[in-house]
Amino acid sequence: MRTLKSTPARDGFRMPAEFERHAGCWMLWPERTDNWRDGAKPAQATFAAIAAAIADAEPVTVGVSAAQYQNARARLPEAVRVVEMSSNDAWVRDSGPTFLVDARGRRRGVDWTFNAWGGLEGGLYFPWDRDDEVARKILEIEGSDRYRTSFVLEGGAIHVDGEGTCLTTEECLLNPNRNGDLSKAQVEEQLRRYLGVTCVIWLDRGVHLDETGGHVDELACFTSPGHVALTWTDDRRDPQYEISHDAYRRLRRARDARGRALAVHKIHQPGPLYMTAEEAAGIDPRPGTRPRKAGDRLPASYVNFYVANGRVVAPLYDRRWDAAALRTLRRLFPGREVVGLPTREVLLGGGNIHCITQQVPLPAVRRR
């Protein structure tokens, strides 16, 4: 692995869409008991089920601390590769690299600076030094050359269509606790350089109470070029109502990098869902880590699914809305099997399936 001084855009690299072909998927093993209840055991069981569901479709690697290696190896299917990798928590979408490809069939990665979703001004825990090393370690194991940025970004803050368009939110990318000194135009310039995009579509805010500070990957994502899934509610009293409706209006006004209007597919949110007293009681409180309390509303969204080769792995939350979400996803991904998994334990930790996965694209040589 070399660390390159140039930029991906200059070198002809682009971030492919998640729905393009993968070589595999990375995850990290949940462990910290100040975020995951009951010694992280319920979360570990859910992570193992998600890893197994993805491993049926593409190779999965799970990084785990030395202390948890034996436990993770025993709980994960034999087909899942388990490697030692220390981290501060298990959100590889955000701490991991953003993989890029070029037309010559090469793969590289961007190692963004990571500051735990806001550093000392609103970040979720301290320290985050191990998380900030995760991308480099993954790139070394994958043998992919690396671009390191001083620009602060988490992978969950962006989505791309693979054809030049990036979808993101102002709430997150313009938050002074990420890149306080950069203007909107300067942030766009970083996205153009490091993702190889030519068009950035800005939504306003992320999902209500999303503790990442507005990640787009709970709110909306491309499901194919020209098509966006958007979390939705028809309840005017819900604070999510205005967020989703504003996003809808912005998406309908937008044009993507190819000049297309976007079809927007609404997926009604679950719940609202809340943390129970029993769930909150299982978490070790710790100064410096964002506390979780009984009655906290959980930022649940069906949009936080993972698109694997031939398969979509999507979160299930409640009987009322699950079936409709699965129906919509099956319509949006006609070539893939849509598998739903109950993932409340991941939600309790602050995210969902998309937040705990990171795809490794399979580069293809483009024949003209």
Next chain:
Amino acid sequence: MRTLKSTPARDGFRMPAEFERHAGCWMLWPERTDNWRDGAKPAQATFAAIAAAIADAEPVTVGVSAAQYQNARARLPEAVRVVEMSSNDAWVRDSGPTFLVDARGRRRGVDWTFNAWGGLEGGLYFPWDRDDEVARKILEIEGSDRYRTSFVLEGGAIHVDGEGTCLTTEECLLNPNRNGDLSKAQVEEQLRRYLGVTCVIWLDRGVHLDETGGHVDELACFTSPGHVALTWTDDRRDPQYEISHDAYRRLRRARDARGRALAVHKIHQPGPLYMTAEEAAGIDPRPGTRPRKAGDRLPASYVNFYVANGRVVAPLYDRRWDAAALRTLRRLFPGREVVGLPTREVLLGGGNIHCITQQVPLPAVRRR
């Protein structure tokens, strides 16, 4: 990585000779202060120099604990891949996998049971559970299927010529603290099954005071089919004299798997060398770890070199004997650059370059 129930011999796999083509080399980072003096810093500098010398010839990966990751990453050249991997010490020749290839171009590995050179009956430290996981972890990262044995073996206890012959010692392989219940014939059967050899040449004892209990890789090795390098002394008062002369007689009587007599190339040992008071004073004593004392004779041998692609990396010890050893190695490896490195710091820890390296062969599809 799958764990296979069959045996390599049955599946058509063999251990290639070290002088066959490599895909790369693994090392582990020295850390434990009860074995490596002065907080392991002198040993780390030497390991880094060895890794750099090998990395000029073939890809090198160094496994390191989470605690030492940043230090190792900073001290090793950028071209060396650094991955987290916990271990009890840095002897990857012994704790790592023995890689195998077949004629169809596939690579697999043997994960021998490891008991720290003798377990509770003469082993060198306790515990050794992390070491025993090293082979599996390396095989997972390399994506090589695995044979796991209950048979206890260290990679330094064997050498092969890649054409069906294994060289080993009775002192080590028949020591009851490895596989106490197995007869010599049964041990040979394990070597045939797991190395794909048909002929085992037994030497008697390893180098004088070698704490591994007689590893062949300090005493003798194949340098090409039909050719063996042997550590030597002409000093009749040295306990090594009888060991080397006995080995010489056995080698001269032996026939290899192809029926060839062996040419034996003597390389005069350095020294004798002894641990100084200053060196011993830098080591943290710890119950359960073999103590090192001022005045201890060190089991130094020039035979403990590593054969990389196009390059041999060999230990240097003293002015009196170094030049002759390098001359012999240059004669024995005419197609390779022979690079000598001062490695006293590795010797102080109980081994040398061969003990801290493990080659990953590059399988070739054999055309008939």
